[in-house]
Amino acid sequence: MKLTDTEIADNYNDVWVLGEVVDGQIHKVTLELLGVARKLADKRASGNSKVVCLLMGNKVNGLEKNLFYQSADRVIMVEDESLKYFNDLIYAAVVSRLIKKYKPEIVISGATSKGRSLMPLVAVQIETGLTADCTGLDIDEESGLLLQTRPAYGGNIIATIKCENHRPQMSTVRQGVFKAVEADNSRTGELIREGVLEEEKQTRFTVLSEESYGEDSKISLHDANIIVTGGRGVKSPEGFKIIHALAESVRGAVGATRATIDSGWISYSHQVGQTGLTVQPKVYIACGVSGQIQHLVGMQSSDFIIAINKDPDAPIMQLADVAIVGDLFEVVPEITKLMSN
């Protein structure tokens, strides 16, 4: 439903983060989003915008403390047996009802598999817009609107999107795009408890169990300080052996470009880039990677980038802090030898 400026100004306030819990712990992306939610709330000219985390699940009691430490002013907690497994229909019904009740002006969620399933459903139910996979969020000083930045048209342009006439303004953001703020253990906040209505539990399907499938490398790309990435330059699945060896010698994780995944050389869980993961390691070593924009958007915020490529004019070589011109089949084993000694 289209709203007038007065309806928006009179009714909508606060920045919400949809919290996520994995194995009894707050998901890292939730902590990252609370940091950016704080900045957005502080920038609202009204000055009374609060950071609110909506936390839903079966056993989430007690987790609110961490959310307060990480910038939340208020936690709305929905703890219920029906939320044990992620059933997007139940979750969406509850989120939509609470959004209608509390009227936040901004709602952000991690672009996790749950967030990607939940947010579009909610956006349809409450009739508002949604910008997926944002790489930047800010407040327009003049209009007070949320500026939602993301790559568009296959990564060829960076678009900034506004949602002018509908509320809330909704975005998803991938893990690793923003950094979590330092926890302040002296912070506290307001805890509100809500429930799940009986009719919200009646859905067309029941989730019987949940299983997570992890990455097939020893260290998660999101947790790794060092990532060694192989591109089409590795030539074959066997070519990835030297990438794995270097990653192991520096206790890093293995990344990959989409070209290598499309060729079936390595699994999708390793993909870095626009349609893969966004990573921010301390050191990113790109081996035989050309550096197309769709790859760069997933790793360009790395602290230090080393590129190994035969072609000195490859785009990645311009971005790199250290660009090594050479054959990766000679250079990579040399570095591995040095690191292993």
Ligand SMILES: Cc1cc2nc3c(=O)[nH]c(=O)nc-3n(C[C@H](O)[C@H](O)[C@H](O)COP(=O)(O)OP(=O)(O)OC[C@H]3O[C@@H](n4cnc5c(N)ncnc54)[C@H](O)[C@@H]3O)c2cc1C
């Ligand atoms: C909508 C869309 C989404 C996409 N999403 C992603 C994404 O998430 N992630 C992603 O990575 N890509 C993505 N892509 C694909 C992207 O456009 C590129 O095609 C891809 O990143 C190229 O991978 P590459 O660098 O491995 O291969 P290439 O571009 O073929 O580059 C190979 C490089 O290896 C070098 N090389 C070759 N042999 C050697 C050697 N022996 N030693 C050293 N260097 C060597 C070459 O000089 C070259 O620079 C997407 C594309 C589209 C359209």
